[in-house]
Amino acid sequence: MSDAKELESIAIRAKDIKKTFVKSGLISSIEEKVIDGLSFVVKRGEIVGVVGPSGSGKSTLGRIVAGLEGYLGSVKVLGREVRDWVRKDRRGFARSVQIVFQDPLSSIDPLYKIGTYLYEAIKIHYPDRKRDWRKFAMYYLELVGLSGELISRYPKQLSGGQRQRVAIARALMVQPEVIVFDEVTSSLDRRIERQIVGLIKRLQGQFNWSGLFITHDLALADELCQRIINL
Numbered sequence: 001m002s003d004a005k006e007l008e009s010i011a012i013r014a015k016d017i018k019k020t021f022v023k024s025g026l027i028s029s030i031e032e033k034v035i036d037g038l039s040f041v042v043k044r045g046e047i048v049g050v051v052g053p054s055g056s057g058k059s060t061l062g063r064i065v066a067g068l069e070g071y072l073g074s075v076k077v078l079g080r081e082v083r084d085w086v087r088k089d090r091r092g093f094a095r096s097v098q099i100v101f102q103d104p105l106s107s108i109d110p111l112y113k114i115g116t117y118l119y120e121a122i123k124i125h126y127p128d129r130k131r132d133w134r135k136f137a138m139y140y141l142e143l144v145g146l147s148g149e150l151i152s153r154y155p156k157q158l159s160g161g162q163r164q165r166v167a168i169a170r171a172l173m174v175q176p177e178v179i180v181f182d183e184v185t186s187s188l189d190r191r192i193e194r195q196i197v198g199l200i201k202r203l204q205g206q207f208n209w210s211g212l213f214i215t216h217d218l219a220l221a222d223e224l225c226q227r228i229i230n231l
């Protein structure tokens with residue numbers, strides 16, 4: 001495939017990724033191979049599922065793709081090697097690749113309003129929108145099915161499903177090309193889980209980013225994704 005064609009059609013290309021953690025004990029340290037030679041491709045506009053039992057390396061893979069973890073082998077996002085891109089321009093990389101975790105709002109300062117949480121991302125990635133940040137933030141809240149009024153609420157005043165929508169809104173706000181979802185529905189009940197999966201599906205159709213959907217639940221991945229990576 002020519003370089004231009006590759007860039008046009010491929011969002012993520014991973015070749016022979018390896019990741020080892022060293023666990024040091026009292027007497028000796030042991031190496032744990034968490035990922036041992038994994039290769040895969042995510043096409044543009046595709047959400048690929050990442051499935052496996054607890055401890056199988058799903059989050060590690062997600063963190064590698066999102067530039068948060070070192071690795072051996074090659075991971076190219078939009079044709080650029082992640083480790084080089086992150087080293088040269090972490091902010092630019094984060095604008096292209098966002099990651100959403102299980103319940104990110106549970107760990108923010110409880111005195112932060114939802115608006116502050118969203119404003120942070122605007123300040124980092126779109127400083128020229130600081131003046132009309134409220135409009136910007138409210139637009140994205142409405143995009144994920146929430147009322148814009150929520151910018152003046154605190155995380156504790158929101159349900160788990162609402163909090164996860166806010167986290168997705170913040171990721172979208174950055175207008176990324178790739179989004180990694182790591183167990184984003186795992187702390188929600190079934191009914192809300194389905195809503196969030198429906199939301200992700202709808203937003204993908206609307207904005208056409210590519211994604212990795214990490215879950216321990218094969219049936220859920222099957223519902224959202226045409227292709228699955230089994231770890």
Ligand code: ADP
Pocket residue numbers: 021022032034052053054055056057058059060061
């Ligand atoms: P999963 O998300 O599939 O449950 P993880 O990627 O979180 O799996 O973890 C895979 C394995 O790697 C586990 O055995 C875990 O203990 C280990 N691991 C993950 N992160 C670290 C780390 N920072 N240091 C040492 N070991 C780690």
Ligand code: MG
Pocket residue numbers: 058059060183
């Ligand atoms: Mg995990």
